[in-house]
Amino acid sequence: MSLFDGLEHVVRENEPLAPFTWFRIGGPAEYFAEPTSVEELGDLVRRASGAGLPIRVVGGGSHLLIRDSGVKGLVLQLSAPAFSQISVAGNVVTAGGGAKLGHLISTAVREGLSGLEELVGIPGSVGGALRNNADSGSADLGQWTRSATVMKQNGEIVVHDRDALRFSYRSSSLDELVILSGEFELEPGDPAEMTKRMQKLWIIKKAEEPQGRQNAGCVFKDHGGMSAASLIDDAGLRSSEVGKAKVSEKNANFIVAEPGATFDDVRGLIELLKSGVEERLNIELETAIEIW
Ligand SMILES: Cc1cc2nc3c(=O)[nH]c(=O)nc-3n(C[C@H](O)[C@H](O)[C@H](O)COP(=O)(O)OP(=O)(O)OC[C@H]3O[C@@H](n4cnc5c(N)ncnc54)[C@H](O)[C@@H]3O)c2cc1C
Known part of the structure; x- marks a missing residue:
């Protein structure tokens, strides 16, 4: 080595x-x-x-x-641990890129800071959530982001302030190699009320997603105000499957990989859904998940 x-x-x-x-x-x-x-x-x-x-x-x-x-x-x-620290100063929460988004949210709520609770139930890290601008439909991480610290391909560390950052639907201007941390400027809130709201949102979110099954969230981005799930439905592709990869019965924009599913199964199903929607509805779906 x-x-x-x-x-x-x-x-x-x-x-x-x-x-x-x-x-x-x-x-x-x-x-x-x-x-x-x-x-x-x-x-x-x-x-x-x-x-x-x-x-x-x-x-x-x-x-x-x-x-x-x-x-x-x-x-x-x-x-x-060096990358997953979370600290609070006034109404600003700072979180490492490797921290869990869920930990960031629960810390903010515990400290009586409101905004991020809308994102409850989104899995993954703070770095991934910043890169993709994780959103709940009613709120996104970008709107609360005050700055982000990144490491470039040459090892240089750069801090981007709010003015230099761009966030849009499931995407951000944070395209450097590593997102080291983010600062989130929040508003005062009542922890008990926020906790109640989170419980409600959590129940709704879980009811709309395949539980206990292997998946990677929404496979496609919504298109021009139409949900990708409804487009897949409208194209009559709801019960599609390739090998051990299946469209979820709960949400047509989720692909469930049964145990033993391969990359080709999932990739094949993504292509089948994409070409089916294009053929039948003349709409080109954009993939939301990243393929390596
Ligand atoms: C059940 C389920 C529900 C979901 N619900 C939602 C939802 O409601 N809303 C939503 O927006 N998303 C949702 N997702 C998708 C996913 O959880 C989010 O996109 C999440 O923010 C991805 O974070 P991650 O750490 O898992 O990223 P990964 O999947 O590990 O990576 C995604 C991208 O981020 C990059 N990345 C990750 N960490 C860093 C870092 N520190 N620095 C630089 N780049 C990095 C990776 O290189 C890759 O390009 C859902 C997924 C699942 C499985």
């Missing part, structure tokens, strides 16, 4: 990625690293960049589909 000499304690070779994803699908990463500090992360990134290796970051793996053949290069995960 000469490229990562001295970093053997955080780098593993040929690490299977399936356990890091909600689909439970995906072959090995050539190199997989869980750095324990920002300095170590910078060292890994500079060495991999210098060697021309592709570098990716996996968060909670809740919006990813990974090839059975795996991925070349270095996959990073910010699982160490």
Whole structure:
């Protein structure tokens, strides 16, 4: 492992990625690293960049589909405590990119800070939620984001203030290699009321999603005010399946991967739904999940 000499304690070779994803699908990463500090992360990134290796970051793996053949290069995960700290100062909550979005939300609510409770039930990390601008339909993470700190491909750390950040439906301007942390400016709220609201939202959200099944959330983005689920329904594709990948009975925009499903099953079903909607409704659906 000469490229990562001295970093053997955080780098593993040929690490299977399936356990890091909600689909439970995906072959090995050539190199997989869980750095324990920002300095170590910078060292890994500079060495991999210098060697021309592709570098990716996996968060909670809740919006990813990974090839059975795996991925070349270095996959990073910010699982160490150094990347998952959450702190509160006044009405501003700061969270590491590796922190769970759910922990950020519960910390804010406990501290009587309102805004993020609308996002209850969205799995994954703060970094993934910032990258994709996680949203609940009525609110998104971007609207509460005051700044974000990122690491670029050359290891340089940059802070983006609110004015430099752009958030839109399920997307953000945060396209640098690693999102290290975010600052969220919230409003005062009553913890008891917020908790009640979260319980309500949680029940509604869970009722609309396949429970206890392997999936990666909404596969497609909504299109021009029409939900992707209703478009799949309208195109008569609700009971489609390929191999062990099936359209969820609860929500046509979710694909459920039965145990033993492969990348090709899920990818095949995505293509089938896309081409079916295009053929029958003349609408081109855009994939929301990321495919590696
Ligand atoms: C049951 C279920 C329900 C869901 N409901 C919703 C919902 O209501 N609303 C919604 O918006 N989404 C929803 N999702 C999708 C998903 O949870 C979100 O997109 C989430 O924000 C992804 O975060 P993650 O950490 O899991 O990202 P991953 O899936 O690990 O990665 C997604 C992308 O983010 C990048 N990324 C992750 N962490 C970092 C980082 N630290 N730095 C740089 N890049 C990073 C990855 O490289 C990748 O490009 C749902 C998913 C599931 C499985």
